Amino acid sequence: MSELPQLIVDGLVSGAVLAIAAVGVSLVYGILHLVNFAHGDYLTFGAYAGLGVTALGLSMVVATVVAVAATAALAVGLQLVLWGPVRRRRAGLLSSFITAIGLALVLRHAIFLVVGAGSRAYPVDQFSVERLGPVRVSISQLIAISLSIVAIAVIGVLLARTSIGRSMRAFADNPELAAVAGVDVGRIVLATWLVAGALAGLAGELQGLIQGAFDPNMGWNLLLPIFAAVVLGTIGNAYGALLGGFVLGLVMELSTWSVLGGGIPASYKYVVAFLALILMLLVRPQGLLGRRARAL
Amino acid sequence: MARGNQLIRVLAAVFALTMTACGGASSSSSGNANFTLKVGMVLPFTGDLATYGPSLDKSARMAVKMVNDALKKDGINVTVQVAGSEDDQTTPAAGVEAATKLVKTDGAQVVVGSMSSGVTLAVAQSVAIPNNVLLVTPTSSDPALTTLKGKNQLVWRIYPSDLLQGAALAQAMGDTFGKSATINVGARNDAFGTALAQEFERVWKAAGGKIGQEVIYNTNQASFDADAQKLASGNPTAWMIADFPPTFAKMGPALVRTGQWAPAKTFMTEAMDNNDSLNQIGAPATDGLRGTAGSAPAGPSADAFESAFKAANPGAKFTSFEGTSFDAVVLASLAAVKAGSADPSKIKLQMRAVSGPSGDKFGWQQLPDAFKAAQQGKSISYQGAWGQIAFDQNGDPTAATYVLWQHQAGQTTNLKTFPFGQPR
Numbered sequence: 186m187s188e189l190p191q192l193i194v195d196g197l198v199s200g201a202v203l204a205i206a207a208v209g210v211s212l213v214y215g216i217l218h219l220v221n222f223a224h225g226d227y228l229t230f231g232a233y234a235g236l237g238v239t240a241l242g243l244s245m246v247v248a249t250v251v252a253v254a255a256t257a258a259l260a261v262g263l264q265l266v267l268w269g270p271v272r273r274r275r276a277g278l279l280s281s282f283i284t285a286i287g288l289a290l291v292l293r294h295a296i297f298l299v300v301g302a303g304s305r306a307y308p309v310d311q312f313s314v315e316r317l318g319p320v321r322v323s324i325s326q327l328i329a330i331s332l333s334i335v336a337i338a339v340i341g342v343l344l345a346r347t348s349i350g351r352s353m354r355a356f357a358d359n360p361e362l363a364a365v366a367g368v369d370v371g372r373i374v375l376a377t378w379l380v381a382g383a384l385a386g387l388a389g390e391l392q393g394l395i396q397g398a399f400d401p402n403m404g405w406n407l408l409l410p411i412f413a414a415v416v417l418g419t420i421g422n423a424y425g426a427l428l429g430g431f432v433l434g435l436v437m438e439l440s441t442w443s444v445l446g447g448g449i450p451a452s453y454k455y456v457v458a459f460l461a462l463i464l465m466l467l468v469r470p471q472g473l474l475g476r477r478a479r480a481l
Numbered sequence: 482m483a484r485g486n487q488l489i490r491v492l493a494a495v496f497a498l499t500m501t502a503c504g505g506a507s508s509s510s511s512g513n514a515n516f517t518l519k520v521g522m523v524l525p526f527t528g529d530l531a532t533y534g535p536s537l538d539k540s541a542r543m544a545v546k547m548v549n550d551a552l553k554k555d556g557i558n559v560t561v562q563v564a565g566s567e568d569d570q571t572t573p574a575a576g577v578e579a580a581t582k583l584v585k586t587d588g589a590q591v592v593v594g595s596m597s598s599g600v601t602l603a604v605a606q607s608v609a610i611p612n613n614v615l616l617v618t619p620t621s622s623d624p625a626l627t628t629l630k631g632k633n634q635l636v637w638r639i640y641p642s643d644l645l646q647g648a649a650l651a652q653a654m655g656d657t658f659g660k661s662a663t664i665n666v667g668a669r670n671d672a673f674g675t676a677l678a679q680e681f682e683r684v685w686k687a688a689g690g691k692i693g694q695e696v697i698y699n700t701n702q703a704s705f706d707a708d709a710q711k712l713a714s715g716n717p718t719a720w721m722i723a724d725f726p727p728t729f730a731k732m733g734p735a736l737v738r739t740g741q742w743a744p745a746k747t748f749m750t751e752a753m754d755n756n757d758s759l760n761q762i763g764a765p766a767t768d769g770l771r772g773t774a775g776s777a778p779a780g781p782s783a784d785a786f787e788s789a790f791k792a793a794n795p796g797a798k799f800t801s802f803e804g805t806s807f808d809a810v811v812l813a814s815l816a817a818v819k820a821g822s823a824d825p826s827k828i829k830l831q832m833r834a835v836s837g838p839s840g841d842k843f844g845w846q847q848l849p850d851a852f853k854a855a856q857q858g859k860s861i862s863y864q865g866a867w868g869q870i871a872f873d874q875n876g877d878p879t880a881a882t883y884v885l886w887q888h889q890a891g892q893t894t895n896l897k898t899f900p901f902g903q904p905r
Contacts, residue, residue, distance in 0.1 A: 192710075199704040203703070303532070304727040304730055311734035311737075311763065312734055312737045312765040312766065314738045323734075395703075396705075397730060397731045398727065400727060401527075402528070406701040406702075410703065437707075441708070451698050451699075451708040451711060452699050454699070455702070
């Protein structure tokens with residue numbers, strides 16, 4: 186019976202993309218209190234930046250580096266020309282949120298304008314599979330798995346061991362205290378966008394890879410599951426977002442396991458995932474890694 | 482709760498703005514024979530059917546031009562005007578928005594669109610029917626359009642219903658695999674996919690066949706591997722999959738990766754009958770793939786239409802569905818001239834009288850003669866670029882021509898052409 190291990194691997198692969206993207210959303214929310222509705226389109230931008238590089242005949246390795254760097258640059262650039270000024274004018278949560286929706290539309294349609302509406306694919310063999318014991322894994326999935334292991338390790342080290350990572354977490358926990366303790370707010374904000382953008386670029390490229398073919402709506406379609414992963418893993422907690430992404434990916438794929446009453450029809454995958462989210466929030470409203478809120 | 486109140490206020494303001502924007506003019510009508518008929522197109526320029534939308538828009542505009550030329554030649558004082566072409570993004574929400582703009586702002590009396598059944602159903606219910614506007618869909622095949630409540634003869638289609646296509650597909654698969662074979666059915670989770678799967682399964686089982694797995698899959702999901710695994714399993718004789726190229730570009734490779742699926746044992750439908758798309762998806766997922774597709778009757782008329790389209794639109798792609806939107810424009814215009822009015826409630830009463838099978842026959846290359854006959858109030862049997870439509874009382878074509886196509890070694894060829902149904 187190879188169904189279960191296969192579903193677990195598939196779930197881990199799609200979970201890895203959600204996890205990497207969700208870390209970015211979670212960091213941005215935790216530090217800037219911005220619900221970045223445009224994050225999905227940052228992913229799309231990354232996927233197409235990588236595609237542009239492969240179109241020049243360069244390898245996927247170069248494509249990955251460019252996707253990550255270009256999306257990080259986009260995120261930092263948008264902080265400088267958009268989010269910084271919006272923040273200085275003291276835009277509220279709702280105005281920023283609506284600005285983000287607008288940005289999402291502008292980005293997506295700018296991408297539509299440049300690349301067209303048709304679907305594209307990376308020059309990676311989508312059809313051959315490697316057999317690892319009972320599991321069949323495609324080349325794309327193998328690339329995705331290895332890159333996400335690297336990325337998650339880097340995020341872990343960055344947040345836990347470097348001074349900028351510690352400052353970011355401190356700032357997310359308690360901005361006033363962090364500022365009093367001498368944390369440079371401007372630097373933290375730029376670093377947050379840099380990390381969130383780089384991760385979005387990577388997640389976008391990985392999603393394009395494992396999905397096979399993608400169009401400019403790719404990131405937008407992924408936005409809801411990404412937000413769900415953020416909420417599942419405790420809003421604003423980067424480690425939680427990682428965990429939330431993997432849990433969500435696994436729950437979605439495993440819901441079709443035939444042992445569970447013949448398997449739930451695949452079209453209800455999202456329903457199952459969001460039911461799991463609702464149940465979890467009923468039992469643990471603070472998310473997987475959240476502390477119980479103190480009663481005031 | 483300041484934040485909550487703020488949210489409610491913003492939403493209320495947005496809502497109020499939308500309502501004022503929608504409260505504009507209603508469609509005008511003219512009783513005499515000098516009128517302008519405004520035709521708007523709601524088609525997929527982006528999204529899953531973006532391969533087809535632009536070409537169908539071009540052929541609809543070509544029809545408008547040919548109709549105007551014919552009217553001028555006849556000295557009939559009627560003009561057909563393009564109110565605009567709007568993108569429905571292959572999604573119902575965007576389609577409703579696009580149609581609303583065409584009807585409310587641009588004053589379209591006839592809307593040609595859309596391709597996807599889900600979009601057409603939404604546009605029919607939210608825009609065409611409430612605003613009393615004629616909706617002619619070129620390619621939507623969902624049976625739900627036939628039985629749509631309160632449609633009041635406002636909704637018509639050129640492409641045959643899946644009730645016809647499901648049966649045609651079952652017949653073609655029965656001829657190939659035997660009537661008692663076990664078929665796994667896969668379908669995209671939208672109006673088109675689910676309706677076609679349901680109708681195919683009904684006809685297949687009624688003829689003594691068996692259905693193995695049925696997998697209805699979401700088109701926007703992040704991964705198709707679990708769905709593919711299920712669809713490939715159970716060792717069936719063959720597969721029937723109802724999908725569009727961009728989604729199948731993800732589903733196909735996932736099916737190949739299961740190692741249990743064979744494209745050569747799979748039948749699909751008309752949207753996949755596109756050589757470029759099939760080659761782009763790649764041979765391992767498409768080599769040997771077969772399918773049915775509604776088609777214009779083969780012959781000199783179809784060839785002439787293809788050349789005319791290519792001559793009028795140099796560089797444009799010919800997808801073979803152009804006849805549908807062309808005929809949608811011509812039939813609505815003929816009905817308007819016969820009714821002597823641009824009022825949709827008068828046009829709709831003439832739609833059957835211009836589509837045959839009774840009345841004098843006029844091909845799409847004889848538009849001046851056809852419009853002269855229409856102005857004299859005669860019944861017309863229009864032989865369109867898509868063939869004879871012969872609407873029934875529900876606005877559905879009563880007969881259709883199908884081809885059985887196969888994709889092999891990078892080339893899609895038609896194995897045979899067969900008529901299905903009886904014009905009545």
